Amino acid sequence: MATQRTPRTDPLTLEVVELIGTVVARYHEEYEEAAAEHALTGAQAKLLSLLTLEPLPMRRLAQKLRCEPSNVTGIVDRLEARGLVERRPDPEDRRVKLAAVTEExxxxxxxxxxxxxxxxxxxxxxxxxxxxxxxxxxxRMLAA
Amino acid sequence: MATQRTPRTDPLTLEVVELIGTVVARYHEEYEEAAAEHALTGAQAKLLSLLTLEPLPMRRLAQKLRCEPSNVTGIVDRLEARGLVERRPDPEDRRVKLAAVTEExxxxxxxxxxxxxxxxxxxxxxxxxxxxxxxxxxxRMLAA
DNA sequence: TATTGTTATACTCTATAACTATA
DNA sequence: TATAGTTATAGAGTATAACAATA
Known part of the structure; x- marks a missing residue:
């Protein structure tokens, strides 16, 4: 079965696309603002939020943040310097460091x-x- | 009239919030990917898109991109170095430089x-x- | 040998402050 | 004096490559 093409020129579709863009933009702005209120960058806020669920290896954090592992080092460094995150050894594998949120x-x-x-x-x-x-x-959109 | 508070704990609301977050994330990923395919950063892609409508003063670009004017200098520099954008004098005000897309x-x-x-x-x-x-x-969401 | 985390390096985006040329 | 654009500077995120410790 051939995949059907959406009519890109349909004015309604274009309008909805525009609206989604607006929602995305506003969502991001407000996310950054919320982070900034706590003196966090977007990346720091995302990483911190991830760790509230469970401690994670540095490598795993990189996958979740969709960035290179080398970047996670710096982000965790900065959060650790503020006492918001700490590095723990992994009892099962001494190569691994687990990043975990502190109480603060x-x-x-x-x-x-x-x-x-x-x-x-x-x-x-x-x-x-x-x-x-x-x-x-x-x-339905996400399933497409 | 007192503003009514949404029930934040409503599971449905939380689920929809989650879904919107997913849509936002995917939208951004695909935007960055599309830009990268043309060897552009997100900021460069946004600026270039803005200029396809009409040439704009540097100051105006900063407002549209929601960043400081000093940043626009660098972004336009890099696009200009690749021949995608050019700076033109504004006949009405010799302080102003208009950024405009080239054919390329x-x-x-x-x-x-x-x-x-x-x-x-x-x-x-x-x-x-x-x-x-x-x-x-x-x-309705955006009107809120 | 392969993997984990780190370091070193370089580039881009970001804000702030100081500078220039116009107005 | 005010404004437009730039420069200088510093911090943060990003990718790449090379490295030490461990598996």
Missing amino acids: GRRVARGLRDALDFAREPLAGLSHEERLSLRALLL | GRRVARGLRDALDFAREPLAGLSHEERLSLRALLL
């Missing part, structure tokens, strides 16, 4: 998440049914 | 836009009616 790091991450929830609050304007529709539409 | 720049921008349209193609999975719904929902 967890506090900052909590504040960050609250700010982000607020940033994402445009959803407030939608009813329960509308949220259901939006979920379905987003799922 | 326009060609690259066109290729970039095509790649982006392709990247945004997840919309292909939606019917006309679904695109209408999505537009309405996005508009």
